[in-house]
Amino acid sequence: MSYVLLVVACLNGQPDECRQHRLPLPQITNATACHLGGAARLRDWIADHREWRLTDVKCLASSKVASAQN
Numbered sequence: 303m304s305y306v307l308l309v310v311a312c313l314n315g316q317p318d319e320c321r322q323h324r325l326p327l328p329q330i331t332n333a334t335a336c337h338l339g340g341a342a343r344l345r346d347w348i349a350d351h352r353e354w355r356l357t358d359v360k361c362l363a364s365s366k367v368a369s370a371q372n
Contacts, residue, residue, distance in 0.1 A: 304328050304364045305336040307344060311354035320357060323347070326364070336361035 305327045312320040325343055330336045340361050348356070 303331065305330040305333070305340070306362055306364050307336075307340045307347075308358075308360045308362055309344070309347065309356065310358040311351070311356050314353055314355050317355075333361060333363075 307325040307327060309323040309325060310320060311323060312318075325340075325347055327336060327340060327343060330339050340359075344359060348354075
């Protein structure tokens with residue numbers, strides 16, 4: 303089972319413009335590793351997306367994210 307970080311972020315200066323971003327973590331195989339490895343992935347995402355402000359982050363199994371989309 304692989305994991306994904308589900309990030310909710312809002313544009314700086316436009317607090318009503320919020321979006322979900324899914325950051326895949328294909329090398330992660332358990333919840334503990336998701337939290338530890340996800341922190342590094344999230345740090346990189348934040349550095350590359352300075353126009354966004356985080357409002358929520360969750361570590362989820364990919365299968366749960368897929369079922370939530372249906």
